[in-house]
Amino acid sequence: MHFMTALKAAWRQRDSLLCVGLDPDPAKFPAHLAGRPQAIFEFCRDIVDATADLVCAFKPQIAYFAAHRAEDQLEALIDHIHERHPGTPVILDAKRGDIGSTAEQYAVEAFERFRADAITVNPYMGRDSVEPYLAYGDKGVILLCRTSNPGGSDLQFLDVGGEKLYERVARLVAEEWNASGNCGLVVGATFPAEIARVREIVGEVPLLVPGIGAQGGDIAATVAAGCTADGTGLMINSSRAILYAGKNEDFAAAARSVAQDTRAAINAHR
Numbered sequence: 001m002h003f004m005t006a007l008k009a010a011w012r013q014r015d016s017l018l019c020v021g022l023d024p025d026p027a028k029f030p031a032h033l034a035g036r037p038q039a040i041f042e043f044c045r046d047i048v049d050a051t052a053d054l055v056c057a058f059k060p061q062i063a064y065f066a067a068h069r070a071e072d073q074l075e076a077l078i079d080h081i082h083e084r085h086p087g088t089p090v091i092l093d094a095k096r097g098d099i100g101s102t103a104e105q106y107a108v109e110a111f112e113r114f115r116a117d118a119i120t121v122n123p124y125m126g127r128d129s130v131e132p133y134l135a136y137g138d139k140g141v142i143l144l145c146r147t148s149n150p151g152g153s154d155l156q157f158l159d160v161g162g163e164k165l166y167e168r169v170a171r172l173v174a175e176e177w178n179a180s181g182n183c184g185l186v187v188g189a190t191f192p193a194e195i196a197r198v199r200e201i202v203g204e205v206p207l208l209v210p211g212i213g214a215q216g217g218d219i220a221a222t223v224a225a226g227c228t229a230d231g232t233g234l235m236i237n238s239s240r241a242i243l244y245a246g247k248n249e250d251f252a253a254a255a256r257s258v259a260q261d262t263r264a265a266i267n268a269h270r
C-alpha cells in the first residue's frame, strides 16, 4: 500500500495524529528486562501492542538499535508491527544523506531489509542524493526541513537569496521532488511559527512533527499551525514521554495512558 494511503487511513480510523517514537534505551528499561538478550525487542513490542490503536504511525529511531548491535531486533519489531497491526505506517528515522550510489544501499536497507514504510532523509546533498528513495514511489520520503533542536537555526535560518534555507527546502520538496506524492517534511513542534510557514508553502504535504513531550513543544500551537483544512496533515511524534512514563512491570499500561492523554490533547485542538 502507498505510504500516504496508509497514513490517511490511520489518521481516520484511529482518529489520531499521534506518532509514537520508538527510541529504546536499555538504561531506562524496567528492572525485570535487565540482562534479557531480546530486551530491546520485548520493550518496544509491548509499547507497540499497548498503543497501536491510538497512533497514526510508529517511528523507530535506528541509532537506538544500532548502538546496541540490535538491528536484528529492529527487523523483528517492524515485522511484528506489520503482522499484528497491519496498516500502521512505520517511519524509519535514519536521517540518511549521501551520494546516489550509497543512498541506493540505504534505500534497500530501509525499505527491503527493515520493511519500513517511510524514511527520514537529510536533503542537504541535493536531489540526486534523494532520488534513490524517491524511486520507491509507494514509500514515504520525509525530508528534514526545520528541525526541533535549537542549533537547527544555525543553517536552516540562513538567508538563501531572499528566503530562509528551510523555506527553500520546503518549496523544493513541494514543487519538484514530490512528483509521486510520497514526500513529507520534518518540522519541529518547538517552532510553531515555522510550522505555519511551511504549511503555507507546501499545501497538504504531511509534516512529521517531533518536539512535544520531552522537548516541551506546545501541542495547541503545533496543531493550530500545522493541520490541514480537514484536521489532518500531521504526524506529531512523542518518544521519551510515552516510552518511559512507567518504570515498573506495568510500563506498557503507563505508556498507553500517556498516549491516550496526548492523543486527546491533540484532538482537542483540531
Ligand SMILES: O=c1ccn([C@@H]2O[C@H](COP(=O)(O)O)[C@@H](O)[C@H]2O)c(=O)[nH]1
Pocket: 021, 023, 061, 093, 146, 147, 148, 149, 186, 187, 188, 210, 211, 212, 213, 214, 215, 237, 238, 239, 240, 241
Ligand atoms: O528535528 C527533529 C528530528 C527528529 N527528532 C527525533 O524525534 C524523536 C524525539 O524524541 P522525544 O523523546 O519525543 O524528544 C527522537 O527520535 C529524535 O531523534 C527530533 O527530536 N527532532
